[in-house]
Amino acid sequence: MSQNYYQKEIETMSVEEMKKLQSEKLVKQVKHVYENVPYYRNLMDEKGVTPDDIKGIEDLHKLPFLTKADLRDAYPYGLLAKPLEDCVRIQSTSGTTGRRVVAFYTQKDVDLWEDCCARAIVAAGGTKKDVCQVAYGYGLFTGGPGLNGGSHKVGCLTLPMSSGNTERQIQFMNDLGATILCCTPSYAAYIGETLKEQGYKPEDIPLKAGIFGAEPWTEEMRNNIQDTLGIKAYDIYGLTETSGPGVAFECSEQTGMHINEDHFLAEIIDPDTGEVLPEGEKGELVFTALDKEAFPLLRYRTRDICVLSRGKCSCGRTLIKMAKPMGRTDDMLIIRGVNVFPSQIETVLLNEGYQPNYQIIVDRANNTDTFEVNVEMSPKQFTDKVSDVLKLEKALANAMKTMLGINPAVHLVAPKSIVRSEGKAVRVIDKRKLI
Amino acid sequence: MAIKQLTVFVQNKKGTVVSVTDILAKNNVNIRALSIAETEDFGILRLIVNDEATAEKVLSEQGYLIKTVDVLGVKIGDEPGKLTAALDVLDKIDINVEYLYAFMARTEKHAYVVLRVEDNQTAGTALEQAGFHLITEADISKL
Numbered sequence: 001m002s003q004n005y006y007q008k009e010i011e012t013m014s015v016e017e018m019k020k021l022q023s024e025k026l027v028k029q030v031k032h033v034y035e036n037v038p039y040y041r042n043l044m045d046e047k048g049v050t051p052d053d054i055k056g057i058e059d060l061h062k063l064p065f066l067t068k069a070d071l072r073d074a075y076p077y078g079l080l081a082k083p084l085e086d087c088v089r090i091q092s093t094s095g096t097t098g099r100r101v102v103a104f105y106t107q108k109d110v111d112l113w114e115d116c117c118a119r120a121i122v123a124a125g126g127t128k129k130d131v132c133q134v135a136y137g138y139g140l141f142t143g144g145p146g147l148n149g150g151s152h153k154v155g156c157l158t159l160p161m162s163s164g165n166t167e168r169q170i171q172f173m174n175d176l177g178a179t180i181l182c183c184t185p186s187y188a189a190y191i192g193e194t195l196k197e198q199g200y201k202p203e204d205i206p207l208k209a210g211i212f213g214a215e216p217w218t219e220e221m222r223n224n225i226q227d228t229l230g231i232k233a234y235d236i237y238g239l240t241e242t243s244g245p246g247v248a249f250e251c252s253e254q255t256g257m258h259i260n261e262d263h264f265l266a267e268i269i270d271p272d273t274g275e276v277l278p279e280g281e282k283g284e285l286v287f288t289a290l291d292k293e294a295f296p297l298l299r300y301r302t303r304d305i306c307v308l309s310r311g312k313c314s315c316g317r318t319l320i321k322m323a324k325p326m327g328r329t330d331d332m333l334i335i336r337g338v339n340v341f342p343s344q345i346e347t348v349l350l351n352e353g354y355q356p357n358y359q360i361i362v363d364r365a366n367n368t369d370t371f372e373v374n375v376e377m378s379p380k381q382f383t384d385k386v387s388d389v390l391k392l393e394k395a396l397a398n399a400m401k402t403m404l405g406i407n408p409a410v411h412l413v414a415p416k417s418i419v420r421s422e423g424k425a426v427r428v429i430d431k432r433k434l435i
Numbered sequence: 436m437a438i439k440q441l442t443v444f445v446q447n448k449k450g451t452v453v454s455v456t457d458i459l460a461k462n463n464v465n466i467r468a469l470s471i472a473e474t475e476d477f478g479i480l481r482l483i484v485n486d487e488a489t490a491e492k493v494l495s496e497q498g499y500l501i502k503t504v505d506v507l508g509v510k511i512g513d514e515p516g517k518l519t520a521a522l523d524v525l526d527k528i529d530i531n532v533e534y535l536y537a538f539m540a541r542t543e544k545h546a547y548v549v550l551r552v553e554d555n556q557t558a559g560t561a562l563e564q565a566g567f568h569l570i571t572e573a574d575i576s577k578l
Contacts, residue, residue, distance in 0.1 A: 377444050377477075377500055384442035384504045384551070385533055386472045386479055411476045414446050416498050 003252070003316050006122040006154065007115065010262050011317045015310065018318065022265050023056035025290035030054045030063070033296050036081040039074050040066070040298065057265065060288065061276050066300045068101075071241065076102045082294040092140040093240045103240050104294040110149065112291055116238075116246030116260045117150025123251040123258070123315065124209045124234040126180055128155030131206075135169055135183035135191070136214065138162040142244025143214050147182040150246065156180065163187060166194050173206065181210040185217035185225065185233075189356070192228035202230025211236050213245050216325060216343050220350035222254075235324060241300055242287050248322050251315035258319035259308075263291045266320060267299070268308050282307050285322065333428060335362055336369045338406045342427045345373060348399045354378045359418050360408075363431040370409070373400065377412045436559040437505035438572055439487040440549065443480040444500040447473050455480060458497055464490045467575055468549055470536035481536070483508070483549060485576045507550040507559055508570035513539075518548060524565045525550075530558045540578045547578075 005011045013021070031051045033040050043064040044050065053062055071079065080087075082104070089105040105113070126132065132151040136143025144162055151158040159178060161169055169191060172178065181188060188210055195205060207229055213236035225233045237257050238245035247264050248257035259266050264287045268277045271284040285304045289296045304325040313321065326341065333340045346356045357376040362369060373396075381392055389412060397410040419426065445451040452471065459466060459482075468483040484490045487503065494501050511517045518537070525532060533551040540547065547570065552558045559569055570578075 379500055382442075382444050382500050382502050384440070384479060384481060384502060386474060389444075389477065389479070390474070413477065414444055415500050417446060 004122050004125075004127065005317070006119040011119065011258075011319060013262075013318055015318060018261060019057060021262060022290060023058075025262075026057055026060065026265065026288065027051075027054055029288075029290055029296055030298065032293075033081055033298055037079055037296075039070070039078045040064075043070075060265065060267065060299070063288075063299050065274060065286065066297050068241075068301075068303065071101050075100075079295060079297065080104055081296050082106055087294050089145075090140075091142045091145065091240055091244060101240050103243070105243075106293045109243070109292050109294050112263055113146060113243040113246060114149030114153050116243065116249075116263065117146045117236075118153035119150075119260060120211055120234070120236050120246050120249030121147070121150050121154045121156065121180065123249055123317075124180065124211050124232070125252070126151075126154050126156055126209070130154075130156045130179045131159065131177055132156035132180040132182065133159040133161055133169070133173055133178035133207075135161045135163055135181060135187060136245075141214075142238065142240050143182075143184070146238070146244040146246055147211065151180075151182075166191060170195060170198070177206040179206060179208045181207050181229070181231070183210075183212060184214050185212040185221055186215060186356075188212050188225050188229070188233070189221065192225055193355070196228055202228065205230055207231045209234060211249075213237055216331065216341075218343050218346050218350065218356075219324075220347055221356055224350065224356075237322065237325075239302060241295075241297055241302075242289055243292065247287065251313060251317055253314050256309065256321035256323050258313070258317050258321055261320050263289065265290055266308060266322065268306070269301075271301075271303075271305070279308055279310060282326070285325070331428070333360070333362060333430065335371045336406050338404060340371075340404050340406070344403050345400065348396070348403050349375060352396055352399055353380060354396075357416075357418050358427065359429065360427060361429045361431070369432065371406060372411060373408045374411050374413050374418060376415050376418055379415070436507070436569055436571075437555045438483065438508045438549075438570060438575060440504050440506045440551075441480075441482040441484060441487060441490055441494070442502045442504055443482070443494060444502075445478045445480055447476055447478045451478070452480065455494065455499065458493055459484065459490055462489055462493045464493070467578055468536060468538035468547070470534075470549075472534065481534075481549075483538070483575060487572075504551070505555055507552065507555055507562070508575070509548045509550060509562055510568040510570055511537075511546045511548055513544050513546050517546075520565075521548065521562060521567055524561050524567070525552065525558055528557065528561050530554060530561075 034051045047064050049062050087104045088107050093101040134147045138144030210231050210233045222233050234250040236245050236249045238247040248259040250257050267286040268283040277283045285302045285306050287300050288298050306325045307323040310320045349356050359374045361372040393410045401407045465485040470481045472479045535550045537548045
């Protein structure tokens with residue numbers, strides 16, 4: 001398969017050249033931040049580090065970390081490095097965890113972000129002949145604006161659908177022959193399910209590729225979406241704190257995401273000690289924005305647990321790869337002292353022949369955590385006998401216990417009774433607020 | 436020999452049965468017999484209707500999880516001991532009844548029992564040999 005690149009010199013640059021480029025950018029960026037962001041200057045001063053100590057990427061470990069707590073403390077302008085008059089845009093996180101992040105962009109920041117998204121679209125096979133349906137939410141959420149901008153840069157005919165109104169999504173997809181779909185994986189699965197119900201076969205659907213991100217998803221879910229929609233499904237990674245989607249993207253190999261490391265310098269650290277871990281080890285992903293002007297976070301701890309690897313990729317890109325995050329530490333639940341990632345539940349469901357439509361409900365009764373999982377009944381498994389349904393519930397609970405080490409109460413519920421938000425799926429309801 | 440039973444998976448919460456019967460009523464489907472097996476979480480609604488195909492279609496369209504299974508409908512005289520006699524027939528040939536429910540016809544002085552067994556053929560034959568009348572799909576629409 002012939003490969004296309006959006007910015008070939010960067011995407012296929014030799015490792016030595018890339019490191020040299022990163023070093024040059026880092027030195028400049030640290031000066032820019034030190035001079036313009038008192039909040040970070042204080043952190044550096046406390047650590048006894050000055051911009052002169054940073055001579056290249058080998059000195060990166062000397063810099064202090066930024067965390068989500070810093071973003072909250074510095075809200076809204078505390079980490080801004082440019083005068084507001086030089087900024088042209090803000091984007092914000094969904095704030096579902098109650099910790100809204102507001103990020104600022106200069107025109108150059110927007111441009112570079114859109115370039116990153118364009119790289120992702122081209123890596124998924126996109127060209128200016130494609131019709132790109134962007135069904136991420138538009139607005140403060142970065143998904144819609146990011147992919148919209150990337151799609152423009154590639155020259156695709158862009159359908160700015162935003163999320164929701166599935167009937168209209170399907171109508172536009174068919175009438176205008178959309179070939180690329182960009183949305184959250186849960187919404188892609190929902191669109192796929194709806195198409196299937198309406199009698200569409202994968203070969204009837206004009207789509208050829210999908211770029212799905214903004215929430216964790218498993219390989220099983222990828223296979224599921226690929227089969228239902230008859231497409232190749234590519235992962236894309238990003239976070240509002242660093243720009244939005246496009247920090248990393250998948251190529252035709254579909255084995256991890258290339259990080260746009262000319263803009264985002266990645267490290268893996270031990271989340272407990274903060275120590276930098278060697279390549280290939282699992283730990284918390286940390287990003288340093290090398291080019292951002294308005295909101296340049298240095299050593300930002302993403303709370304995503306993953307692994308980095310650099311090796312020859314069949315797509316020809318030399319950009320370092322990150323594995324699909326094993327879960328965000330934010331998503332991780334600690335139930336009866338055991339770490340539980342919703343993605344583990346999803347894996348069990350797909351293995352057992354269910355759709356990944358579930359909801360985890362955690363509460364506390366008599367000083368013990370209660371752990372319930374509601375799962376939508378699968379048409380294949382449903383029978384007319386109560387005892388059979390109870391057996392299915394027990395089998396699911398056992399499979400989850402094997403995976404997690406703790407026993408959930410599994411309830412099978414009617415199809416489509418679990419609310420699907422058309423943006424991000426609400427998978428976890430944690431009622432344990434009293435401490 | 437067997438008749439069709441519609442089986443609907445529903446949540447065990449207020450209003451779910453009504454929403455099912457309402458859909459059937461709006462589509463002119465008449466319910467002959469109905470039984471519910473429930474647990475704390477869910478219920479399984481079992482229905483014998485005059486027009487099984489329409490019922491299945493309209494409920495599926497509304498997103499209900501439906502399964503159609505074959506059950507036996509046995510006509511039983513409206514007098515004490517008749518049900519026991521029928522069950523005895525099955526007991527003697529070691530056929531386990533998963534569940535059963537009864538209904539009355541509007542016109543005749545008869546009770547009917549819906550029996551769910553694993554082997555409809557063997558159970559049905561045994562009942563007929565013992566003199567019981569099994570109802571058919573055609574009978575249902577006339578009841």
